Amino acid sequence: MELHLRTHHSLVLAVFMLLIPTTIVAQGICVISEKRVPEIKGIVSFVSQENSVSDANIKLRRKNNGATLETVETDKEGRFKFSGHFRGRFTLIVSRPSAISLYIPIRVVKSEPDGYLQVTLGGVVGDICGGGEVKVIKKE
Numbered sequence: 591m592e593l594h595l596r597t598h599h600s601l602v603l604a605v606f607m608l609l610i611p612t613t614i615v616a617q618g619i620c621v622i623s624e625k626r627v628p629e630i631k632g633i634v635s636f637v638s639q640e641n642s643v644s645d646a647n648i649k650l651r652r653k654n655n656g657a658t659l660e661t662v663e664t665d666k667e668g669r670f671k672f673s674g675h676f677r678g679r680f681t682l683i684v685s686r687p688s689a690i691s692l693y694i695p696i697r698v699v700k701s702e703p704d705g706y707l708q709v710t711l712g713g714v715v716g717d718i719c720g721g722g723e724v725k726v727i728k729k730e
């Protein structure tokens with residue numbers, strides 16, 4: 591009986607150890623600090639700012655309940671814009687195949703100077719945010 595329990599525990603431990611890396615890699619999520627913008631628009635690039643990304647998927651979710659309000663894709667120049675007049679706090683989820691998804695908390699405040707989000711997606715597993723980042727570029 592004791593040998594049977596040891597074998598069972600060893601098997602469970604081995605299966606668990608195999609699942610750990612899959613779970614970590616499969617999530618591929620990075621959380622960024624809140625960005626303040628007057629409207630929800632921007633440019634998405636991959637790894638460097640010179641590589642604009644067409645067909646990146648961008649979801650706008652309410653911060654308080656997680657409901658998806660709208661989904662858009664970037665155009666051939668990597669640009670996106672949400673057409674609604676949104677105010678308040680939201681989460682912007684930017685994703686594309688072979689890149690680490692970015693979860694970007696945003697606060698839409700009318701009094702902010704005109705500007706846009708510059709989103710750089712990364713694909714390096716193990717780097718913070720996969721090597722990606724988000725900046726607010728303000729127009730002068």
